[in-house]
Amino acid sequence: MTSPAGPPGSGGTSAQRPVKLVAVTACPTGIAHTYMAAEKLQQAADRLGVQMKVETQGSIGAENVLSDNDVREADGVIIAADKEVDRERFAGKRVLSTGVADGIHRPEELIQRARSAPVQTGSAAGPGGGGAGGGGGRERSQAYKALMNGVSHMIPFVVVGGLLLAISIALGGHTTPKGIEFDKDSFWFYVNTLGGLGFKLMLPIFSGYIAYALGDRPALVPGMIGGFLAADAVNIYGAEANAGFLGAIATGFLAGYLVVGIKKLKVPKFVQPIMPIIVIPIVSTVALGLAYIYVIGQPISWLFTHLTDWLNGMTGSSAIVLGAIIGLMIAFDMGGPVNKTAFLVAVGLIGTNNHVMGMAAAAIPVMPLGQGLATLLRRKLYSDQERETGIAALFMGFFGISEGAIPFAAARPAQVIPANMLGGAVAGAIAGVAGVENSVPHGGPVVALFGAVSGVAMFFVAMAVGSAVTALTTNVLIEIKQRKNGGAAAAAASPVREPVPVGALVTAGAGTAATAGAAARTASTAGAAGLAGDGGQPEVLSGYLTERTVKTELASDSKEAAIREMAEMLATTGNVSDVDELVRVALAREAQGTTGLGESIAIPHAKTDAVTRPTVGFARSDEGIEWGALDGTKARLVFMISVPEAAAGDEHLRILALLSRKLMDTGFRERLQAAPDEPAILDVLREIQ
Numbered sequence: 001m002t003s004p005a006g007p008p009g010s011g012g013t014s015a016q017r018p019v020k021l022v023a024v025t026a027c028p029t030g031i032a033h034t035y036m037a038a039e040k041l042q043q044a045a046d047r048l049g050v051q052m053k054v055e056t057q058g059s060i061g062a063e064n065v066l067s068d069n070d071v072r073e074a075d076g077v078i079i080a081a082d083k084e085v086d087r088e089r090f091a092g093k094r095v096l097s098t099g100v101a102d103g104i105h106r107p108e109e110l111i112q113r114a115r116s117a118p119v120q121t122g123s124a125a126g127p128g129g130g131g132a133g134g135g136g137g138r139e140r141s142q143a144y145k146a147l148m149n150g151v152s153h154m155i156p157f158v159v160v161g162g163l164l165l166a167i168s169i170a171l172g173g174h175t176t177p178k179g180i181e182f183d184k185d186s187f188w189f190y191v192n193t194l195g196g197l198g199f200k201l202m203l204p205i206f207s208g209y210i211a212y213a214l215g216d217r218p219a220l221v222p223g224m225i226g227g228f229l230a231a232d233a234v235n236i237y238g239a240e241a242n243a244g245f246l247g248a249i250a251t252g253f254l255a256g257y258l259v260v261g262i263k264k265l266k267v268p269k270f271v272q273p274i275m276p277i278i279v280i281p282i283v284s285t286v287a288l289g290l291a292y293i294y295v296i297g298q299p300i301s302w303l304f305t306h307l308t309d310w311l312n313g314m315t316g317s318s319a320i321v322l323g324a325i326i327g328l329m330i331a332f333d334m335g336g337p338v339n340k341t342a343f344l345v346a347v348g349l350i351g352t353n354n355h356v357m358g359m360a361a362a363a364i365p366v367m368p369l370g371q372g373l374a375t376l377l378r379r380k381l382y383s384d385q386e387r388e389t390g391i392a393a394l395f396m397g398f399f400g401i402s403e404g405a406i407p408f409a410a411a412r413p414a415q416v417i418p419a420n421m422l423g424g425a426v427a428g429a430i431a432g433v434a435g436v437e438n439s440v441p442h443g444g445p446v447v448a449l450f451g452a453v454s455g456v457a458m459f460f461v462a463m464a465v466g467s468a469v470t471a472l473t474t475n476v477l478i479e480i481k482q483r484k485n486g487g488a489a490a491a492a493a494s495p496v497r498e499p500v501p502v503g504a505l506v507t508a509g510a511g512t513a514a515t516a517g518a519a520a521r522t523a524s525t526a527g528a529a530g531l532a533g534d535g536g537q538p539e540v541l542s543g544y545l546t547e548r549t550v551k552t553e554l555a556s557d558s559k560e561a562a563i564r565e566m567a568e569m570l571a572t573t574g575n576v577s578d579v580d581e582l583v584r585v586a587l588a589r590e591a592q593g594t595t596g597l598g599e600s601i602a603i604p605h606a607k608t609d610a611v612t613r614p615t616v617g618f619a620r621s622d623e624g625i626e627w628g629a630l631d632g633t634k635a636r637l638v639f640m641i642s643v644p645e646a647a648a649g650d651e652h653l654r655i656l657a658l659l660s661r662k663l664m665d666t667g668f669r670e671r672l673q674a675a676p677d678e679p680a681i682l683d684v685l686r687e688i689q
Helices: 032-048 068-073 100-105 107-114 142-172 187-215 217-237 244-263 272-312 319-333 337-348 354-363 366-377 384-398 402-411 413-434 445-449 456-484 513-528 559-571 579-592 651-662 666-674 678-685
Strands: 020-026 051-058 061-063 076-081 095-098 174-176 179-181 501-506 596-598 605-607 615-625 635-643
Touching (some): 020 100, 032 051, 032 100, 032 107, 032 596, 076 100, 095 107, 100 107, 100 596, 142 187, 142 384, 142 402, 187 244, 217 272, 244 319, 319 337, 319 354, 319 366, 319 413, 337 354, 354 456, 366 384, 366 402, 366 413, 366 456, 384 402, 402 413, 413 456, 445 456, 559 579, 559 615, 559 635, 579 605, 579 635, 635 651, 635 666, 666 678
Parallel strands (some): 020 051, 020 076, 076 095, 605 635
Antiparallel strands (some): 051 061, 615 635
C-alpha cells in the first residue's frame, strides 16, 4: 500500500508519482544567463528523474509560461533570478529563491533544496514579497527594485508629455508677459493640454509604482494619491509649494511600507477577505494623505517661505553669486519647493530686474540637456532605455522643460542631482556676469528664438557650458560609484537597467507581450521557411552564420584582440561598414558585464549601425581566452553576434536565446570542439533549432 501524496507545497509525493518542480529564471538584461540557467536546471532535473518546467523571463518576453495547473501540481518552486519576480502565484508552495548564477552552476543542489524550502505565504507574495529561502545569489535591495519600478513606469509619461509640450511650444506657442501661451481652443492648445496631462500623471505614476513594488496592489492607491499631493498640493489643498519628484519618492516609500505594516496586523477572520481591497487601501490612503498635509506639507511650506525671503534679500548682491545661487536652486529638485522658489522670485522681478530671470532661464534647460549629453558622451554607462530617454531629454531641454531630467535624477540621485546643481550654478553665474536678460517667465533656447532674451550669444554660452559641466560631472560620478562597487555595470543599476524598471524602461517594452509575440513570429517564420543554403543544406541561424564567418582557431590571446579579429572576419561578408565602430560597441557591452558565460563559452554581441544585416561568427581557441566568466573558465568556443541598430524586432535576442540553450548541451560542445574543419563545424551548428 502506497502512502498518499502530501499536501500541495509540502514536498511530499506518492510512490506512483515522480517529484514535480517548476522554476523561473531571469537576469537583469534578460538575455543569455536567463536561458543558460533554464537549460541547466532542465538537464539536472532529467538526470535526477524530476519532472521540471522552467519559465524564462527574458528580454523577448516570458516563454514557457507556467500555467495554474503547473503551479498547483508542483512540489516546489525554484526562482533563479537577479531581478524581481512576481511570487503571488506561488503562495502556499515551497519556494527557493536565489541568483541566476546558481541556476547555472548549482542546479542539482537547487533541486534538492527546493523540496524543503520555506513555504511562500500569501502576505509575502507579490512584487515586493519575501518569504522564500535565499539561495546565496546576489540580489538587489528591495528598496532599489522599488525605486527602479517607479522610474520605469514613469519614463513613458515623461517622454510623451514632454515631447507633446515641446512640439506644441515650437509650432503653436507665442510669448506674452505671462510666458508662452496658445490661442484658446486652437489645435496646438489641445496638444499642449495633452502634454500637460502626461506631466500631471508623471509623479503619481512614479510614487504609485514604488509603493506597488513594496506592498503590491493595496499600495497602489495610497502611492498614487501621495504622488498627486507631491505634484500638485498647491491646487489640491492650497499649499504654499509642491514637493516635486523628491516628495513623490517619499510618498511612494511611505505608502509601500505603510501597507506592508498594516498587512502584518492580526485581524478577525471575517475581516480578512476585504483587507486587500477595502480596508488596507482606505486606511493607508487616509493615513498617508493626512500625514502629507499636516506633517510633510508644513515643513515644505516653511522652507518655501523662508527661501523666498532669503533669495529676495540676495538680489542686491554680486551678479555672479546671485546667478550661481539661482542656478543651484533651479537645478536641485526640478519642480519642487527649492526650484519653484528661485523661479517665482525671478518671475516676480520681471519688469524691474530682468537679469534675474535671465539667470534662471539659462539654468532651466541645463538638467535635461546635460543628462542627454551625458548619455551621448559615454554610451556604455547607460542602458538602451536610458539612451533613448536621453535623446528625448535633449529635445525637452531645448524647449525649457527641465522635467526631462527627472528619470535620471530619480534613478541615481546621489550622482545626478549634484551634477545638475553644479551645471546650473555655472550657467546662472555666466548669465549673471554677462548681464543676460529675459522678459518672459520661461527658459531654454526657445525663449531666445522667440526674441525674449537680450545678450543672446552669452545666453547660449551659459547654457552650453552648464550642460557640458553637468554631463561630464554625471559620468565621472557614475564611474566612481562603479569602481566602488567593484566595476558593476551601469546597465545593471537602472529601471528600467534592471529598471528599470525602470525600469522599465523599462525599458521598457523589451519584455512586453507584443515584443515577445514579434520575436516568436520571427522564430516561427524562420523555421517554416526551410532555410536552405548552398547545396540544399539547412542554413545556420537563419543564414546569419556561414562558412565565411567560421574560424577553426583564433590567433588572438586576449578578449579585446579576439573581438577585433572576429569583427574583421564578419566584415568579409560585406555586412559590416565600420569595423572600428563594431569593435567599440562590442567592447562597450563587455564593460557593462562580461559575455563570458562559463562552460568555456563567450558570446560577445553588438547592436550598431556599423552593421547592415544581422551577421553571426564562430571561432575556437584551443588555448582559451580569459573572458571573465563567472566559473573562471577560459573561452574556447566564441560566438559573435552583430545586428543593425534598427534591426526589426529582437532578432539578436532570439539568436542569443537559441545559442545559450544549445550550448548547455555537453555533447554539442564536445562535437563543436572536435569538428576538424569549417564544413564540419557548420554541420554541428545546424543542430541549433
